[in-house]
Amino acid sequence: MLTKKVSLKRNSKEDKMSKKIWNVGIIGLGGIGDSHMNNLLKVANTRVAAICDVNTQAVEQVGDRLNLAADKRYSHYKELISDADVDFVISGVSNKYHADILKCAIEFSKPIVSEKPFTRTMEEADELLALYEKNPIPCMIGFSYRYRPCFQYVKELLEQGALGQIRHIAAHYLQEENAPMFNHEYTWRFNKEIAGTGILADIGSHMVDAARFFVGEFTKVAGMMSTFIDHRVDPRTNQPVKVDVDDFAGFQCELAGGVMGTFYTHKNAIGTNNQFNITLFGDLGTVRISVEKPNEVHLSVRDGENLELIDKIVHLESGNRKLMLQDFVDSLENNSNSYFFPTFMDGYRNQQVMQMIIDSSRDGVARSN
Incomplete structure (x- = not known):
């Protein structure tokens, strides 16, 4: 290695x-x-x-x-x-x-x-x-997460064309805190009126943003959503309250350029902490990152006449990376945004995609307008 x-x-x-x-x-x-x-x-x-x-x-x-x-x-x-x-x-x-x-x-x-x-x-x-x-x-x-060193390094690889044509992006975002053994109490995140959606909005939105950041816009989506635990105890009354949002969301999609995507997220994954892993498969190589190891990028390529497999772990120095809030202040001072700045329109497009996932989980495949 x-x-x-x-x-x-x-x-x-x-x-x-x-x-x-x-x-x-x-x-x-x-x-x-x-x-x-x-x-x-x-x-x-x-x-x-x-x-x-x-x-x-x-x-x-x-x-x-x-x-x-x-x-x-x-x-x-x-x-x-x-x-x-x-x-x-x-x-x-x-x-x-x-x-x-x-x-x-x-x-x-x-x-x-x-x-x-x-x-x-x-x-x-x-x-x-x-x-x-x-x-x-x-x-x-x-x-x-756009400000993690691994995200920014992979973005640079993609802009340089180092992986060739991207064919597929896969991601999962898993935590364990909502599993039954932990008796997670009822909070506003389990209330549709306050949260809008459950796991999809909570951490699934980060997967949507990562796909847009690395690849481009969503063109069509096929999603499924479910609620594993349908009642949780309200600590104020000590009574069970109905959960009316999703605690599982999974979706397949097509992105700009015909790139295919597969994604799933939930907080019922025993043994995980904050496991947000992303893999991009290109014609020239595959890259893998995990937010739990933000200074590492796993890169697999084939080289030479015999197409020998070469696996690299790229170790990134985080000392020079720009912090998210520093980027915002710099944008105010310079009146311009960096290429990884998540803008108002990034928020709006993210909401559009989440709505496509919601619609698809209810009605079937949803397409962008």
């Missing part, structure tokens, strides 16, 4: 930092909010200037920790988004509020980083698109 150590390329412009301090407003102070605040510590010239959450106790605790003034501690997102002192917003809330917060950001022309999925429904997505086309704003959707 051959090994190779590679550094990802960076543009020299990326190393130039503006002296401007970017005031950031954080909406949602749960786990994702904490993650974003921790990541901001690694981004030059940013500071958390305002926070918002419906949980007033959390607002006070985080506000005290950050030494924020009382008038920068909000309980409604519109108050924070309309704050003229806030340069851009990071939103990490439940799916139910994604569309409303994006709508508000468009209304106030406020740059925003919004978590995936884009919206709960296609109707919400279409309404947002109509507003965005009238008043486009800088907007990043949280498809964070």
Whole structure:
């Protein structure tokens, strides 16, 4: 087995930092909010200037920790988004509020980083698109895996044509936390009204984005969705509540250029942690990556007159990779996006594909318009 150590390329412009301090407003102070605040510590010239959450106790605790003034501690997102002192917003809330917060950001022309999925429904997505086309704003959707070194390296391989014509992409995204033995309690993610869909929106949306990132647009889809565990216990009442969303989603598809795709995802996979694996099969070689090993790329090619099989593990140095939030700040400073920047339209197209999967699981093969 051959090994190779590679550094990802960076543009020299990326190393130039503006002296401007970017005031950031954080909406949602749960786990994702904490993650974003921790990541901001690694981004030059940013500071958390305002926070918002419906949980007033959390607002006070985080506000005290950050030494924020009382008038920068909000309980409604519109108050924070309309704050003229806030340069851009990071939103990490439940799916139910994604569309409303994006709508508000468009209304106030406020740059925003919004978590995936884009919206709960296609109707919400279409309404947002109509507003965005009238008043486009800088907007990043949280498809964070694009910023893993292995994703960026494979993207470069594909752009160079190193794998030849791509024929097939396969991916699975598995976790174990929803398996019956863990007695996972009922949360908003099991509620269609709040979540839109279940596993499809939760982690399946990352598979959709990876396919679009590496290959291109979906042209047709054949999907299946199922609910393994149809009731879960609500910790507030200690009573079982019906689960009305999917906890399994699988689909086959055709992508741009006739590339075929196979995908499945669920959280009933004992022995997995965060197993998001992707394989691309090309005429000249096969490449495999896993987000659990973000600095490794497995490459299989045949070479020479005898077409000898050569397997390589490419080891990537992660020190120079650009962070997602740094990319957003750079885009504001340079007024341009990097090639891996997940845009508003990436969010919208992702929602379209998820709707195709939903429609297909109900009616049969769904085709793009």
